[in-house]
Amino acid sequence: MDVPLPRMRLLKEAAAEIKQLDPDTAVTTYFIRQLALEGKIKSVMAGRKRLINFDDLLNYLSLSQEQQPKEFHGIRKIV
DSSP states (O other), X not given: OOOOOOOEEEHHHHHHHHHHHOTTOOOOHHHHHHHHHTTSSOXXXXXXXXXXXXXXXXXXXXXXXXXXXXXXXXXXXXX
């Protein structure tokens, strides 16, 4: 049973690959870091460096806003 190995990249490598795919992109290393810190994309710490799941990042960027999960902060009314 072959389990597909995720493409893990450092923050700068992920930003560089996106820049290579789209030279005019507005996606920055800082933006990718924020997505990882907020839990919107999968990442793991390797020592002091953060490894990003590149496939998850591409999937997140390709989804439209309507398909993105809604986030709730604070107290919300339960109906």
